[in-house]
Amino acid sequence: MAAGVPRVFVSHLAGVPVFDPNGDQVGRVRDLVAMLRVGGKPPRLLGMVVEVVSRRRIFLPMTRVTGVESGQVITTGVVNMRRFEQRPTERLVLGEFLDRRVRLVETDEEVTVLDVAIQQLPARRDWEIDKFFVRKGRGGALRRKGETLTVEWPAISGLSLEQHGQGAESLVATFERLRPTDVANALHHLTPKRRAEVAAALDDDRLADVLEELPGDDQVEIIGKLEENRAADVLEAMDPDDAADLLSELPEADKERLLTLMRPGDAADVRRLLSYEERTAGGLMTTEPIILRPDATVADALARVRQQDLSPALAAQVYVCRSPDETPTGKYLGTVHFQRLLRDPPFTLVSSLVDSDLVPLAPDTPLSEVTSYLAAYNLVSVPVVDESMSLLGAVTVDDVLDHLLPEDWRETDFDSGEAVGGGR
Structure with a gap:
């Protein structure tokens, strides 16, 4: 070296x-x-x-x-x-070497590759793989049992063969610092076999976040390779509108089977969204905006806005409705914008701050009108109500953009650039 x-x-x-x-x-x-x-x-x-x-x-x-x-x-x-x-x-080192099961030449004992070391050769810019950090037994990076050791390249065998049932714990560990869209990008570029292995290793919430950022074809492929109860759990963890979009791509029998396996409350939200035309306010909306009763305070509202799993668009405003406070609600009373919450004392009732001038949309409002409405009033989300003025959900600007961009925009984003054989 x-x-x-x-x-x-x-x-x-x-x-x-x-x-x-x-x-x-x-x-x-x-x-x-x-x-x-x-x-x-x-x-x-x-x-x-x-x-x-x-x-x-x-x-x-x-x-x-x-x-x-x-x-x-x-x-x-x-x-x-x-x-x-x-x-x-x-061979892709992170994508294909990590979590591979190989054998120690001296003892013929099976070990799992947790990490790979590279070194620069003397007096040159050439690099090579020289060491492997492995764990004895069949456990991956998240298993604590089994001795770990570092071995030289000649001390292992079996790395050149394609392996079925390869784990993914070590590769998943390298994704921990990445945003869901970056993990989705990484999955998109893996082989279907490796993509399924990584998806199986991600926890339900993380996989749900990643699926929401993947192209439709990748979503269908991954959800189709999961065991059905696990697939239902992941769909429950997704935003209802994203889960509805994914299920709409599946055959009717598969869609109905997964909906039956989901929790009744989650399935009801998704079924409601599936009942609307795709390019309407009802088809675009999420059924989980921030909803407060009239007797809630500014402090209550700010506590809800602070929730970590909320998108910026949903956290930008709260919707005040009479009980019940889950969609579909009692009568919709109005909206309170985040900036207004910051200007008033914590004990102030949100009912005294509502903006009732913002006219809500009907669920059959077409996409073009939703887009014009958001642009005209400089909004990032807008309420959707039924004929009785019950709040059904909210359309956010990110969902509108998803439908304004070309259908293959995620693939184009991941694969942008001139496709040249060999890539170099």
Whole structure:
């Protein structure tokens, strides 16, 4: 190893920023590309998969990497922006090596790969994989049983064979710091086999958040490979409008079976949304806005707004309604905007602050009118009521954008860039 060049474990590289010599950020590391070699030689590290600002994934050769240290990667500044395409002879280190079950050559004992170490060869810019951090037995990164040890490349066997039933705990651990949309991006670029393994390893809430950011085809593929009770649990954890959109893509029999397995209250919300036309206020709305009774205070409202799992659009305003305070509610009285809540004393009743000038929308309002309404009044969400003025839900600007953009906008976003064979 060259003097001053430390050994690097690849789990520490996931998501780190990549900078050019001027200090400008090029993107973030999403994976590493290696090539297996014959004759017992350690795999050669070819380069890194880097996600640039446009969310395009490009290939950065290791020959253009001048430094890997202090939580960052430095390049020569010359970057080819063509989209990365994995070649048949290449392996993704994070996506394919972590959680692989291999065997120790000396004892023939099965171990699980938890991490991989890379090193730079002396006097060159070439890199290779030289060590593996493994756990004995069949447990992954989240299992505490079993001895862990670091072994050299020649000490293991079985890495070059495709493996069925590969775990995903170590790979999932590298996703912990990523936003759901970034995890979705990573899943989109995995093989269907590996995508199913990672989805199985994510907990229900995390998988629900990630599914909401995936293209429709990926959503259907993943939900179809889950055991039915697990699929129902994940659908319950999704926002009702997103769950309804996903279920609408399934065959009628599969949709009905999953709805039957869901909790009655969650299933009722989704069924209600499925009853509306897709490109209407009813089809776009969420059934879980912040709803308060007239005797609630500003302090109560701010406590609800602070909930961590709320999107910014839903947290921007609260809806005041007579009991019950779940959709469909009693009579809708009006809206209180977040800024108004910040200006009044905590003990003030929200009923004294309602904006009743904001006319709510009917559930059959077409998308074009919903869009014009949000734009005209500079709103990020708008209430939807029925003929009796009961609040049914709220349409948020992010849901409107989802339907204004082309149907394949998520695939275009993930795969943007010129598709060139080999990607480099």
